[in-house]
Amino acid sequence: MDLTYTEAEEEFRGRLREWLAAVLRGLPAKPSADDWPARRAYDTTWQRMLYDAGYAGLHWPVDAGGQGATPTQHLIFLEETEKAGAPYVGANFVGLLHAGPTIAAEGTAGQRARWLPPVLRGDEIWCQGFSEPDAGSDLAALRTRAVRDGDDYVVTGQKIWTSHAEVADWCELLVRTDPDAPKHRGISWLAMPMDAPGITVRPLRTLAGSTEFAEVFLDEVRVPASCRVGAENDGWRVTMVTLSFERGTAFVGEVVACRRTLDALADEARRTGRWDDPALRRRLGRLNAEFRALWRLTQANVSESERTGGVPGVGGSVFKLRYSGVRQELYEAAAEVLGADAFDVDREWVLDRLSSLSYTIAAGTSQIQRNIVAERILGLPKGR
């Protein structure tokens, strides 16, 4: 066991820090949360800066146009960009972290050449059309139909929770191509151009008041069959392969951000005098233990990936289960620090508190995570 970084890793960190210090001053002002075109422009500008500096697709394989960085370098990148206050991956999320890796792993040479470079350069934005109103945790129950008609699929159905749908160029879409097959075996993966006729995007307003995602209605949308990645009816496997790109780094930036928030809460509580309340002080102290441990668990998971070249074993679901709950507790503590100001949405942390309610739901609910931990890690029998 060794927590010290190698000389090469420290050199990578040092160069990155220098670059961040130089470029972040030149960033435009952050756009308002409801101005989607401005958000897209801001996020893609940042992606272009990363591209020009050689940091785009850091964790992607070299033959996909990435930098082929080690999991530890990726950890350092995410840690340092968060510490420096650099923009989040934002609208580039699906392209860089899901659709892109899927195409890199399963696409033809032509598909890779068509779709990957624009993602890395920040020229094109992707969104994700996976969940449906009746297919959430049970994603494989999805019903959006794609019927082959000549060189096209004709797609009809409805998707939900699609982030960045208003501004995306492409949608990675899971569709049912064989309604008679067992549910996991009749699904295909399509890249759907978002300007195709028949697509209606209706923004959904979250309980935090902003429109972070949308419903997408598909009415006989024609998608060229050449936009299918992987074989017909093999889409479930194709999309699961992408998860093997996850190398323990999924929440690095978030944990760094949580630790910074916790420090800020302590400073604020000291300023207002609430620090004198031992119950509050101890609550913040406990959260310090939690986030320190989550940071160490991240390092352990990344080290395991580095050794095995694959997905961390105990890592992902255990981490997400613990992290999502603790991050919600962080904002409960924030509300206590804020006191009466906790009801003013213009105060820092108030919107974060509302947003945090999604953490135990999005990307696999805590209940699903517990099933995964119990069945796949602990080996308990599946229920009915």
Add this chain to the structure above:
Amino acid sequence: MDFQLSDDQRALRSGMRDLLGAVFDRDRLRAAVERDGALDRSLWRELGAAGFFALRLPEEAGGVGLGLPEAVLLFEEAGRALLPGPLVATHLAAGLVEGAAEGEAVVTAVTADLPVAHLAEADAALVGTDALAGEPLAGEALRAFVAGARPVRSMDPLTPLHRAPTPVAAGSRAASQRTPTDAERAPAATERTPAHAGRFRFEAALLTAAEQLGSAARTTEAAVQHAGDREQFGSPIGSFQAVKHLCADMLARTEPARAAVYAAALTGDPVEIAAAKLLADEAAVRNARDCLQIHGGMGFTWEADVHLHLKRAWLRASSWLTGAGAEELLAAGLGAAGRLPRSSAAYGRPVPEAGGGG
């Protein structure tokens, strides 16, 4: 960075597990329970011969010359096996009390307000949380101390307990476990050998946390085993989400605690040790509770081992650094105040980059 066990560390851990399997199997565990936790001196010497107590003494001094990370692995195994005795105090007394390193002497620790473990059997007692700075109790002084102490009927059948006479006689003043000045007690950077205020307590807290970690992992295994075997309503109870989710939560307590304990062993940072103790205490106690619950009525019996884990976990949780003390220390490490040089001080090793915005 490679935050995974090395091959040597894996070998050390499995060697310790094999040793305990051979010299302290379940029959011997239950025999120890039947004699109210009275120590088996020959087992103590076997631990000494295996290097359990001398692990961190330099080789020139007859020790094994390994460090806190390795010690933590051994204590984790001891916790798994419910190995009885004042393991932490005797380990820390190696090189300080004659015979401790070899397992010839049994050394206990006397700290304020807490019952003293295995006092009647002890050859020496370290006194106070700064015990390495003072003289241990031994000989006539120890006999006088024992005569003034009151034996209690111990809740933990593996740990005979005495209440110490107050005020604590020797060396250092009784230390409160909870005051905010805990933060000021954090030790300054130094090599391992020189004694100084605080080091003893933080190392003791860390090794105790390692025992808690081993216990938490063991009760998780026991719960999973039972949930897979026990059938009700025609199915293993582990197929029911109400039960399997308890098991998942047990693992979700154990693994962050493991990361915290191993990291604290590497950095020696007091705040990181506080995090390790807090999370390991919670994992050990709550996992034992859930394990008991999953065992149903059998879990409530004397015959099941789970109560031994729970009682020991409760006792360890109140030792060296309590939840309240750890939380205060962790709070003091937050914000601008926490970034003062003092809080990043470590001892024994250079501090690797704290990471995560800390």
